[in-house]
Amino acid sequence: MAEYLSPAVFIEELSSGNKPIQGVGTSVGAFVGHAERGPLGLATAIDNYAQFVRTFGEPFDDGYLAFAVKAFFDEGGSSCYVVRTSHYTAPGTPAALASSKSFQNSGATPINVLTVRASSPGAWGERLTVVIARSVAAPDLFSLTIANAGAAVEVLTGLSMNPLSPAYAPVAVAQRSALVRVTDEVPAASLLMPPDRRPADTTAPQALSGGDDGLSSLATGDYVGDAASATGLHALDAVDDVNIISVPDAIDRDVHVQGMAYCEARGDCFYVADAAEGAVTATEVLHFKRAQGAYSGGNALNSKYGALYAPWIDVIDPRSGAPRRIPPSGAVIGRYARTDGSRGVHKAPAGVVDGRLASVVGLGAAYSHADQEKLNPQGINVLRRFSGVGNAIWGARTVSSDPEWRYLNVRRLFLFLEESIAESTNWTVFEPNDPTLWKSIVRNVSAFLRLQWLAGALVGTTEEEAFYVKCDEETNPFESVQAGRVITEIGVAPSKPAEFVIFRIEQFDGGSDVSE
Numbered sequence: 001m002a003e004y005l006s007p008a009v010f011i012e013e014l015s016s017g018n019k020p021i022q023g024v025g026t027s028v029g030a031f032v033g034h035a036e037r038g039p040l041g042l043a044t045a046i047d048n049y050a051q052f053v054r055t056f057g058e059p060f061d062d063g064y065l066a067f068a069v070k071a072f073f074d075e076g077g078s079s080c081y082v083v084r085t086s087h088y089t090a091p092g093t094p095a096a097l098a099s100s101k102s103f104q105n106s107g108a109t110p111i112n113v114l115t116v117r118a119s120s121p122g123a124w125g126e127r128l129t130v131v132i133a134r135s136v137a138a139p140d141l142f143s144l145t146i147a148n149a150g151a152a153v154e155v156l157t158g159l160s161m162n163p164l165s166p167a168y169a170p171v172a173v174a175q176r177s178a179l180v181r182v183t184d185e186v187p188a189a190s191l192l193m194p195p196d197r198r199p200a201d202t203t204a205p206q207a208l209s210g211g212d213d214g215l216s217s218l219a220t221g222d223y224v225g226d227a228a229s230a231t232g233l234h235a236l237d238a239v240d241d242v243n244i245i246s247v248p249d250a251i252d253r254d255v256h257v258q259g260m261a262y263c264e265a266r267g268d269c270f271y272v273a274d275a276a277e278g279a280v281t282a283t284e285v286l287h288f289k290r291a292q293g294a295y296s297g298g299n300a301l302n303s304k305y306g307a308l309y310a311p312w313i314d315v316i317d318p319r320s321g322a323p324r325r326i327p328p329s330g331a332v333i334g335r336y337a338r339t340d341g342s343r344g345v346h347k348a349p350a351g352v353v354d355g356r357l358a359s360v361v362g363l364g365a366a367y368s369h370a371d372q373e374k375l376n377p378q379g380i381n382v383l384r385r386f387s388g389v390g391n392a393i394w395g396a397r398t399v400s401s402d403p404e405w406r407y408l409n410v411r412r413l414f415l416f417l418e419e420s421i422a423e424s425t426n427w428t429v430f431e432p433n434d435p436t437l438w439k440s441i442v443r444n445v446s447a448f449l450r451l452q453w454l455a456g457a458l459v460g461t462t463e464e465e466a467f468y469v470k471c472d473e474e475t476n477p478f479e480s481v482q483a484g485r486v487i488t489e490i491g492v493a494p495s496k497p498a499e500f501v502i503f504r505i506e507q508f509d510g511g512s513d514v515s516e
Helices: 049-056 065-074 123-127 169-176 220-224 232-236 253-266 282-290 329-342 369-378 408-424 435-454 478-482
Strands: 029-033 044-046 080-084 088-090 100-104 112-118 128-134 142-148 151-159 180-184 244-246 270-274 306-310 313-316 323-326 380-386 390-394 467-470 489-492 504-508 511-515
Touching: 029 065, 029 232, 029 329, 044 049, 049 065, 049 080, 065 080, 065 313, 065 323, 065 329, 080 232, 100 128, 112 123, 123 128, 142 180, 151 169, 169 180, 220 232, 220 253, 232 253, 244 253, 244 329, 253 270, 253 306, 270 329, 270 408, 282 306, 282 369, 282 380, 369 380, 408 435, 435 467, 435 489
Parallel strands: 029 080, 029 244, 244 270, 270 306, 306 380
Antiparallel strands: 044 080, 100 112, 112 180, 128 142, 142 151, 313 323, 380 390, 467 489, 504 511
16 A cells, blocks of 8 residues: 555555456468578568568479468468578578679779679579669769569669768668669778779670579478577577468478477477378378388377378469469468358368368369278378368368377367467566465456357356366465465366267157257
8 A cells, every 4th residue: 555644635546456368369370481582591471472472482393382371371361471491501501592693893904893682592583684874964873774584673773882872782772672682892991982883884684693492402400490590490489479380391201290399399389281292092191190101210290289181282373374283281271260260269170161172173182981081080181072062171180199189179279278378467477476366367367268168169058167267275385375386277178079970860650750
């Protein structure tokens, strides 16, 4: 209570103790793979496919990343992060190289004064050509005309090689060009003055060269990366709102094994794996999951933080209008996102409605009911075609051998609950550890779980059957309080998918009876 030392009217604001818990997002995707261009090893937020193309280029034949991202948005995804990768010759050192061309001045003894480079590494930069022309009005200034595949796309005028000029080329080009960057090759201590610092005019378009996508000698580590260099999956370390991760360009099973391990270590996201394109039959897919047969070696896929899908899918290639076979993870994650938005994270993203893949025009294999009887119990989710429906996701299991975490929607529901409660109860830190705090925690967590129950995420005819929250003297004995800990016990009854719907039909004297 405040101390009052003189007569007056005082107003005090008292906290009600109600601190509503806000549910966190669940549908932000993340993709690691090969792109035509764009930043390497950097998690870049993408809100639509057009933005992806502007940043990372069109689809190209050496990767599935662009196709996966397009499928994600086509199937209902709204936002994702993209990490471009290549082979790394050392941690943080990509093998990918940017195309470049150096230009000389027109002095009596010409020297290199300017290097023009593609704005990002990759062979794409070799399509660029540069034309340099002196400004007629100001001899110290010049222009760069950048052409892509022969078509002029950028004209950068009024550039200067004077480091003190507001139009200094390295700065001005970085601000105005999406395609190139330039480097001043004249040493800072040089006495060379304008206009001798200006590159000479070109008599013809000059092509950039030396670009490399860096996709030879690829290894698992190129996709997983490491925390120190923040590449591969670890480029997502600093991104808190990622929920569902995929590596559509994975070169082998171990990428998926480590991807699931990455999600488990984070504890706040879920990994979607693709079976190998060559794993077509049910037996081959089982071998892929178990690390047997042609896929022997390494660890089996076994994690409550991941799911596996087969077969590969056919989508329309935006370049040709013809079908192109790609891994299914991009489309699957898009269905995760759409189902989260329309039904909630507790609803399994599968079935003829929530699992229908509108952008998929074909499947790499036609699995029968008998095939699925082999795959489903092993935690392998299949894509199947149904008459009158089309192609759909027909499975909702994790790859975990732990029956408690059999269903992926249950795992993702718990991720949602845990992160929502953790992020919204930060206010409790440093509060007096006493019954007042305990009651406030119970009140706020119970209010949040009540909303989840009413939304159908938890099962039970009453709140008591759906969840409980306990934070009192029993969970917080004297020794725990003295150690500065507040322990809250929370129990929930998650909604699980109805995988096996059984109708029993009987005949009796008065007709027939149908029971479910």
